[in-house]
Amino acid sequence: MLTTSVIMYLLVMTPILLVLGVPIGTSICMGSVLSMASVLGSNAALNSATRIYAGMNSFALIAIPFFVLAGNIMNTGGIAQKLINLAKVFIGFVPGALMHTNVVANMLFGAISGSGVASAAAIGSVILPGEKKEGYDTHLSAAVNIASAPAGMIIPPSNIFIIYSLASGGVSVAALFIAGYVPGILWGLAVMGVTAFFAHKYKYKAQIVSGWGNRLFIVLDAIPAILLIIIIIGGIISGAFTPTEASCVAVLYAAILSGLYKSFHWKDVPAMLLSTAKTTGLIVFLIGVSAILGWVLAYAKLPNMIAQALLNFSDSPAIILLGMMIIMLLVGCVMDPSPAVLIFTPIFLPVAMKLGINPVHFGVMMVFNLSLGAITPPVGPILFTGCRIAGESIESVFTKMLPYFFALICVLVIVTLVPQVSMYLPTITGLVAS
Secondary structure (H helix, E strand, O other), rough: OOOHHHHHHHHHHHHHHHHHHHHHHHHHHHHHHHHHHHHHHHHHHHHHHHHHHHOOOOOHHHHHHHHHHHHHHHOOOOEEEHHHHHHHHHHHOOOHHHHHHHHHHHHHHHHHOOHHHHHHHHHHHHHHHHHHHHHHHHHHHHHHHHHOOHHHHHHOEEEEEEEHHHOOOOOHHHHHHHOOOOHHHEEEEEEEEHHHHHHHHHHOOOOOOHHHHHHHHHHHHHHHHHHHHHHHHHHHHHOOOOOHHHHHHHHHHHHHHHHHHOOHHHHHHHHHHHHHHHHEEEEHHHHHHHHHHHHHHHHHHHHHHHHHHHHHHHOHHHHHHHHHHHHHHHHHHHHOOHHHHHHHHHHHHHHHHHHHOOOHHHHHHHHHHHHHHOOOOOHHHHHHHHHHEEEEHHHHHHHHHHHHHHHHHHHHHHHOOOOOHHHHHHHHHHOOOO
């Protein structure tokens, strides 16, 4: 009877609150606390507070505000234009050069900032006006910017991987970071493949950067920004510092670099700190309330029930993984990646591990999957940001994005069914046992 009431409160109250417009963190918290109250009675409030604190009390979480702050510094530090110029040098010879430059710049900026929304805003606001001036289709330009921005959520450093590490019970953040490189690059290449088709169709021209001296200057000017990625990932792999320490190094390096570029202004600091605090507060609150949710799910035995249902449906790992993929694609359409990772990792990861799926591979598959949701209505924060930057309606841009969805889903299937795509780099670097 108690198990039934737990499931009722959790699966009925939480969706009702979401439909009424209550923020997702508050909805999860209220539904979970009511579920807990049906079991513990008057002790539920104290137990809930204790579990929220325990969920937040993790040293690894310190990395999140520092990586967010580093991204904010980079976003206001003039880094976007330098990365766009660098991308032009290497990709300018291709027809539709500005759109391809947008893709490469988003991958680079996303790898530095760790935020798809920041990439779409920073790179899009600089490059979209230039594309419009050159006669590019504005709806297609917006679609390219939006479709390529989530690559930065997969290419490290990535806050979503840190959240997955916590939700999974301690999967190596370093292994997850390294595992994200190949899938993230494949994401970018898929977008560039579709873009090449449109560039050929509309007969867009190349835009080669002239002069070897000019090219060399642009490359040298951008190297300090690229070095941030090398320092962070190289330091983690070599053991020089942990991912949490790497986040502090990222802030220090970003501040020094912005100062050297003469684009750092003290008057911007309060706004950057406030933005960092808001983003971090939301993420950490979600992590805290997910601890209550985890207790409720475990008590109601929902993970075991779902696992058994999936295992009864098929004994093929490929079929079950594809089933999970479809579910998470649907979830990603209505939920941000962070809460989705916190909610569904405890449900799906045990099933994957029973089938012999490495938790690092599963984490990459899950983050790749949910990143698609960031560019999909009705939630889609990157979709909304990209359309706002472009000054275009969501409906007009979304129709141009359909070929990109098809290409990215094809890559997702490859990432899901071919573990070597994710596992090769962590294995050869010794972060995962072969």
